[in-house]
Amino acid sequence: MTVISNHLPTPALQALDAAHHLHPFTNDAELARKGARIIARANGVMLTDTDGVEMLDGMAGLWCVNIGYGREELAEAAARQMRELPYYNTFFQTSHAPVIALSARLAGLAPEGMTKVFYAGSGSEANDTNIRLARHYWAAKGKPQKQVIISRRNAYHGSTMGGASLGGMAAMHAQGGLPIAGITHIDQPHWYAEGGEMSPEAFGLERARQLEAKIAELGEGRVAAFIAEPVQGAGGVIIPPATYWPEIQRICDAHEILLIADEVICGFGRTGNWWGCDTFAIRPDIITIAKGLSSGYAPIGGSILRDEVAETIAAGGEFSHGYTYSGHPVAAAVALENLRILEEEKIVEQAGQVAAPYLARRWSELADHPLVGEARTLGLLAGLQMTPDKAARAGFAAGPGKVGMICRDFCFANHLVMRHVGDRMIVSPPLIITKGQIDLLIERAWRALDQTYAVIRDEGLLKVA
Numbered sequence: 001m002t003v004i005s006n007h008l009p010t011p012a013l014q015a016l017d018a019a020h021h022l023h024p025f026t027n028d029a030e031l032a033r034k035g036a037r038i039i040a041r042a043n044g045v046m047l048t049d050t051d052g053v054e055m056l057d058g059m060a061g062l063w064c065v066n067i068g069y070g071r072e073e074l075a076e077a078a079a080r081q082m083r084e085l086p087y088y089n090t091f092f093q094t095s096h097a098p099v100i101a102l103s104a105r106l107a108g109l110a111p112e113g114m115t116k117v118f119y120a121g122s123g124s125e126a127n128d129t130n131i132r133l134a135r136h137y138w139a140a141k142g143k144p145q146k147q148v149i150i151s152r153r154n155a156y157h158g159s160t161m162g163g164a165s166l167g168g169m170a171a172m173h174a175q176g177g178l179p180i181a182g183i184t185h186i187d188q189p190h191w192y193a194e195g196g197e198m199s200p201e202a203f204g205l206e207r208a209r210q211l212e213a214k215i216a217e218l219g220e221g222r223v224a225a226f227i228a229e230p231v232q233g234a235g236g237v238i239i240p241p242a243t244y245w246p247e248i249q250r251i252c253d254a255h256e257i258l259l260i261a262d263e264v265i266c267g268f269g270r271t272g273n274w275w276g277c278d279t280f281a282i283r284p285d286i287i288t289i290a291k292g293l294s295s296g297y298a299p300i301g302g303s304i305l306r307d308e309v310a311e312t313i314a315a316g317g318e319f320s321h322g323y324t325y326s327g328h329p330v331a332a333a334v335a336l337e338n339l340r341i342l343e344e345e346k347i348v349e350q351a352g353q354v355a356a357p358y359l360a361r362r363w364s365e366l367a368d369h370p371l372v373g374e375a376r377t378l379g380l381l382a383g384l385q386m387t388p389d390k391a392a393r394a395g396f397a398a399g400p401g402k403v404g405m406i407c408r409d410f411c412f413a414n415h416l417v418m419r420h421v422g423d424r425m426i427v428s429p430p431l432i433i434t435k436g437q438i439d440l441l442i443e444r445a446w447r448a449l450d451q452t453y454a455v456i457r458d459e460g461l462l463k464v465a
């Protein structure tokens with residue numbers, strides 16, 4: 001068997017990594033100077049690096065390891081499937097048991113009236129599929145002019161040409177000629193940063209009504225779909241005001257456009273229910289899935305379709321689209337086993353009814369820290385905003401991200417993986433996190449905030465922008 005060279009000392013691994021591996025979303029020259037942290041193994045909510053340091057993974061990898069690390073059953077499912085049928089495609093009028101079983105299981109878990117799945121290898125690919133699906137759907141209904149997809153600034157929908165175009169990340173759009181044609185953006189419902197003097201409720205309505213204004217501007221006859229995450233994840237865990245989603249739903253119902261809920265993070269228990277759509281009473285036409293579908297143990301994504309959408313696509317002749325790995329049997333077998341564990345061990349219910357309320361209580365205590373302007377959670381998503389002036393909800397004079405990066409480094413130093421988006425700190429731990437582990441997370445976060453505060457005060461960074 002090929003031995004992966006993890007017996008090498010950490011500096012040797014770091015040197016090889018720097019020499020031969022270009023990292024995603026990374027300033028590689030800077031990383032090469034520092035050396036990457038090499039993760040060796042993981043169990044439950046804990047990661048261990050090659051120096052033997054154990055860290056609490058507050059991010060569940062990249063929002064995906066919902067059932068936690070180290071589940072033997074998933075390894076077994078993958079090994080069994082690899083022995084029996086490691087690969088076959090689903091293009092040639094063929095299918096296989098793992099993809100059939102997974103589809104049937106997803107049909108049972110999905111919201112009412114959504115019983116068909118189209119598979120991809122990731123969330124980005126699934127959203128590319130959704131662009132094709134939405135446009136082809138309207139063409140099949142005799143409305144080929146309905147092509148434009150409306151999304152939101154600071155949304156994240158993946159990193160392919162289509163996914164990144166749907167997303168509203170300025171740094172991504174600044175490279176490579178994005179967004180592609182036929183995609184337009186409205187503002188996000190981020191009250192803390194953009195709500196000014198308005199109440200969150202009034203602001204939520206105002207931001208939702210931008211969708212109606214955009215539809216009017218483009219003409220309903222040109223709009224295919226609106227896409228949004230129930231809660232923006234990579235944008236900084238932006239939990240919308242309570243008024244936002246009901247108004248978006250009203251607007252989508254009043255106009256003839258598809259509603260695509262990107263549940264790549266929110267799906268499979270993250271918000272305390274199976275779907276973010278349950279939490280916000282959203283009735284989507286298409287749901288994007290990935291991440292928690294396999295708890296990250298195998299790469300797989302997909303689109304769950306409302307029956308009328310699936311029927312229209314099916315009646316429209318051949319849908320000229322698909323991936324070599326659409327419904328990959330090993331990934332499907334792993335996802336199926338992941339769903340079995342989520343269901344049978346009642347992990348979603350436990351997360352929603354026990355872990356989430358406890359995290360909400362403990363996380364809200366962080367709002368008492370002098371550096372914290374807002375600390376909010378929904379399910380097992382949590383975000384906190386650092387500010388030099390709580391009352392004014394002000395940003396730092398040093399510009400967004402400088403203080404966030406300092407805090408993130410202190411989190412690492414305190415053996416906690418907590419991510420920063422600008423000067424917001426965010427977590428999204430495995431759903432199996434216990435109360436004791438939440439206490440540990442809060443204790444480490446508190447210490448990192450104290451250390452950040454001391455450093456920025458001493459360096460004169462506690463200035464209002």
Ligand SMILES: *Cc1c(COP(=O)(O)O)cnc(C)c1O
Pocket residue numbers: 063121122123124125127156157158159229233234262263264265290291301
């Ligand atoms: C991560 C993510 C994606 C992209 O998924 P990949 O598997 O990285 O391609 C899409 N949408 C949302 C909301 C995500 O968080």
